[in-house]
Amino acid sequence: MHITKSYKTTFILLLLLLVVLWFLNISLGSVSIPFKDVFSAIFNGEVSKDTWQTIVVDYRVPKAITAILVGAGLSISGLLMQTLFRNPLAGPFVLGISSGASLGVAILILGASLIGGISAFAFSSFSMAIAASLGAFLVLSAVLIAASKVRNTMSILIIGLMFGSITSAIISVLAYFSSAEQLQQFIFWGFGSLGNLSWNELTIFGVIFIIGVSLLFFIIKPLNSMLLGENYAKSMGVNIKRTRNIILITTSILTGVITAFSGPIAFVGLAVPHLTKLVFHTSNHKILLFAVAIVGAILMLVADMIAQLPTSEYTLPINAITSLFGAPIVIWLLVRTKKIT
Amino acid sequence: MLKQSILKTTDLQIGYTSKKKQLSIASNIDIEINEPKLICLVGKNGIGKSTLLRTLSKVQQKLGGEIDIRNKNLELYSSNDLSKVMSLVLTEKLPDSNLTVFELIALGRQPYTNWIGSLSQTDIDKVKESMQLTNIEDLENKKYYELSDGQLQKVLISRALAQDTDIIILDEPTAHLDVQHKMETFVLLKKMVDELGKTIIISTHEIHLAIQSANELWLMIDDEIISGNPQDLIKDKSIEKIFSSDKIEFDSEKQQFTLK
Numbered sequence: 001m002h003i004t005k006s007y008k009t010t011f012i013l014l015l016l017l018l019v020v021l022w023f024l025n026i027s028l029g030s031v032s033i034p035f036k037d038v039f040s041a042i043f044n045g046e047v048s049k050d051t052w053q054t055i056v057v058d059y060r061v062p063k064a065i066t067a068i069l070v071g072a073g074l075s076i077s078g079l080l081m082q083t084l085f086r087n088p089l090a091g092p093f094v095l096g097i098s099s100g101a102s103l104g105v106a107i108l109i110l111g112a113s114l115i116g117g118i119s120a121f122a123f124s125s126f127s128m129a130i131a132a133s134l135g136a137f138l139v140l141s142a143v144l145i146a147a148s149k150v151r152n153t154m155s156i157l158i159i160g161l162m163f164g165s166i167t168s169a170i171i172s173v174l175a176y177f178s179s180a181e182q183l184q185q186f187i188f189w190g191f192g193s194l195g196n197l198s199w200n201e202l203t204i205f206g207v208i209f210i211i212g213v214s215l216l217f218f219i220i221k222p223l224n225s226m227l228l229g230e231n232y233a234k235s236m237g238v239n240i241k242r243t244r245n246i247i248l249i250t251t252s253i254l255t256g257v258i259t260a261f262s263g264p265i266a267f268v269g270l271a272v273p274h275l276t277k278l279v280f281h282t283s284n285h286k287i288l289l290f291a292v293a294i295v296g297a298i299l300m301l302v303a304d305m306i307a308q309l310p311t312s313e314y315t316l317p318i319n320a321i322t323s324l325f326g327a328p329i330v331i332w333l334l335v336r337t338k339k340i341t
Numbered sequence: 342m343l344k345q346s347i348l349k350t351t352d353l354q355i356g357y358t359s360k361k362k363q364l365s366i367a368s369n370i371d372i373e374i375n376e377p378k379l380i381c382l383v384g385k386n387g388i389g390k391s392t393l394l395r396t397l398s399k400v401q402q403k404l405g406g407e408i409d410i411r412n413k414n415l416e417l418y419s420s421n422d423l424s425k426v427m428s429l430v431l432t433e434k435l436p437d438s439n440l441t442v443f444e445l446i447a448l449g450r451q452p453y454t455n456w457i458g459s460l461s462q463t464d465i466d467k468v469k470e471s472m473q474l475t476n477i478e479d480l481e482n483k484k485y486y487e488l489s490d491g492q493l494q495k496v497l498i499s500r501a502l503a504q505d506t507d508i509i510i511l512d513e514p515t516a517h518l519d520v521q522h523k524m525e526t527f528v529l530l531k532k533m534v535d536e537l538g539k540t541i542i543i544s545t546h547e548i549h550l551a552i553q554s555a556n557e558l559w560l561m562i563d564d565e566i567i568s569g570n571p572q573d574l575i576k577d578k579s580i581e582k583i584f585s586s587d588k589i590e591f592d593s594e595k596q597q598f599t600l601k
Binding site: 086088217218220221224225227228229231232234235236237238239277281282283284286 | 422436437438440458
């Protein structure tokens with residue numbers, strides 16, 4: 001068959017897996033609730049205990065939805081970065097974009113004490129999302145400008161790492177001057193957490209997420225021609241500047257809003273596109289964008305299930321889980337395939 | 342009626358701009374193409390062949406003068422308009438990806454596809470046609486990184502063909518190829534001119550092959566570009582100006598440069 005495969009069966013299987021994992025994720029937790037009651041809680045049925053209803057509807061369902069948004073968004077950002085920088089090791093975390101988002105949040109949480117009086121405004125989730133997106137945008141723009149001066153893909157990664165270091169340093173300085181209480185708040189945020197989002201916050205998250213993702217429909221075709229490099233893309237009629245700007249904005253919005261609501265989560269953006277390409281042997285973004293979103297969501301649901309340590313009362317920081325599993329996956333990929341695409 | 346011109350430059354100056362300085366590489370370039378031809382741009386390393394081709398294809402900005410493509414100023418072309426008139430084969434290495442040969446060639450149809458890039462039957466036919474012409478149908482489902490240099494060059498030429506443009510510009514298409522593939526490439530390009538009426542401009546160091554197959558040579562030397570029929574350029578000894586070394590000379594019998 002000469003036309004690009006459509007991978008219909010694979011998509012259906014993955015979607016099924018996603019739904020199953022979503023239910024499984026909701027069923028697991030520190031309080032054990034029977035499947036039957038979880039089901040009826042979601043579908044407005046009779047639940048044996050009122051507290052179970054609250055736990056499922058107000059805590060577990062929002063958390064599971066957050067996991068899906070975070071996994072999908074970070075993976076899409078990672079794919080965009082890898083195509084834009086023509087670099088298989090690019091991702092929102094490696095390029096310092098997540099750190100930029102953290103900086104935005106740090107200035108908001110920690111800097112609030114320096115300015116004073118605006119803390120009520122500062123801690124609203126909406127302003128956190130904006131600050132994080134702006135921070136992400138700032139760092140990504142800086143990396144893009146630097147990238148236009150150097151051709152070497154390795155240098156671009158190092159430049160990204162340096163920007164990451166700079167933002168971390170600024171955060172340390174801010175932390176030094178803040179009160180213990182604020183510091184604690186910031187550190188907990190930094191562990192990353194998918195829970196603790198109210199339905200209101202989740203709505204804001206969802207709306208911003210959808211705005212970011214819908215911009216992508218304008219650049220599916222240009223993204224494919226970028227696979228041959230910018231000069232070829234241009235010669236095939238692609239408006240490079242416009243494409244680059246849309247990638248810049250989408251990635252900033254997605255990474256920003258995700259970081260604001262769930263903390264800086266590492267490795268998902270870098271690892272998922274590669275894992276996805278093990279199943280989908282294609283570079284067609286029409287397929288890949290959906291594929292990485294689903295795989296990313298699945299992975300995040302699994303990571304969250306591991307994090308809540310079934311049958312125990314503890315919940316591990318999600319960031320630790322993604323790094324523990326993500327870093328070895330990347331190393332394994334590099335060693336196994338030698339040539340990664 | 343306006344004379345039908347395919348490509349024309351007036352007083353063109355090429356080079357690089359950095360911060361405030363302009364580094365001019367060549368100026369006063371006046372060249373004109375009025376009918377489909379195979380044109381070989383020859384000259385020594387660093388003389389500015391790639392810069393000229395990049396400027397003609399708007400990959401790089403010109404420093405001065407005018408370029409007209411089909412009687413219309415190059416500046417007035419949007420990149421989408423230009424992509425239907427001119428296609429490129431570049432020397433740069435392709436970034437890693439999972440593209441198959443078919444997909445890579447099909448990207449050449451992008452100027453004609455809808456917003457999401459779906460291929461119509463016409464697009465598929467064009468892709469097939471260009472694969473047939475370059476004789477690479479059996480590679481269709483291979484990943485492009487599995488190909489040899491010679492095969493990849495054919496695929497890239499095939500992609501340019503699929504873009505269905507009057508003008509195709511190739512920057513050193515034979516650089517990494519062995520003698521057989523070098524010759525095959527020239528034969529293929531000649532066929533594209535003769536059978537499909539394409540205008541093809543290539544830069545090359547294969548002076549011997551260029552003399553045999555080109556309709557026109559552009560000799561790029563220090564202060565000018567001399568254009569003309571290969572045999573005429575040999576006769577009036579212009580071709581000897583390409584190299585300034587006293588260790589080599591042009592042998593008009595063998596039609597190539599030899600050691601003294």
